[in-house]
Amino acid sequence: MLHTETELSRLVFEHRLTRFxxxxxxxxxxxxxxxxxxxxxxxxxxxxxxxxxxxPMPTRDLTLIHDDRKRLAYRVGLLLGERAWAESPVSRTRRMLSNIRVEREHGGVCRVDSNFCVHRFRHGDVQTFIGRYEHELATVEGQLRIRRRTAILDHETLTPHGMVSIIL
Structure with missing residues (x-):
């Protein structure tokens, strides 16, 4: 049973983040x-x-992907174009999210952590990527937007080819 209007508004906010x-x-x-x-x-x-x-500290340490908005737009363009041989034809994926937690909220930005499992189906093969998302979400003109999205893999190595050609 909810005791205060504050609790209700917190639950509504958390539901909005989860739905996002x-x-x-x-x-x-x-x-x-x-x-x-x-x-x-x-x-x-x-x-x-x-x-x-x-x-990592991306300015100092090696990362698999470190895209700013411009580079991310370029990546999307490649994946939707005909030059992305690793995704032509495109993979089928199925994502499962769990343990969604609002970690903190400060200055209009909130951090939401969640666990993920992404199954990638391609050429009769199945690859599974398991890990944790860290999202920093901001409200821009009344809409939730992603300010930072980190996909931390639990894998010890990337198999079989040592690459990720889909967006995790």
Whole structure:
């Protein structure tokens, strides 16, 4: 039983954040990458650390992916174009999110952590990527937007080819 209006508003806010993450996952699974890109702020960062260094300083440490908004738009363009041989034809993916937690809220930006499992189906093969998302979400003109998105893989190594050609 809710005791205060504050508790109710917190639950509504957490539901809104959870729904946002589910909607983001659906856009990626449906390969609606341009719509997914629209979820990002103009100063956004998308980061995938190496499997042996999950908390890098991207300006100093090696990462699998470290894209600013401009580079992310370029990546989406490549994946939707004909030159991305690793994704032609595109993979089918299915994402599962769990343990969604609002970690903190400060100055209009909130941090949301969640666990993920992404199954990638391609050429009769299945690859599974397991890890944790860290999202920094900001409200821009009344809409939630991604300011920073980090996909931290739990894998010791990337198999079989040592690469990630999908957006995690």
């Amino acid at each position: 993450l589910y909607d983001e996952a659906r856009l990626l699974d449906e390969w609606r990458l341009k719509e997914w890109l629209d979820l990002f702020t103009s100063d956004a960062v998308y980061l995938v650390p190496t499997t042996d260094h999950p908390q």
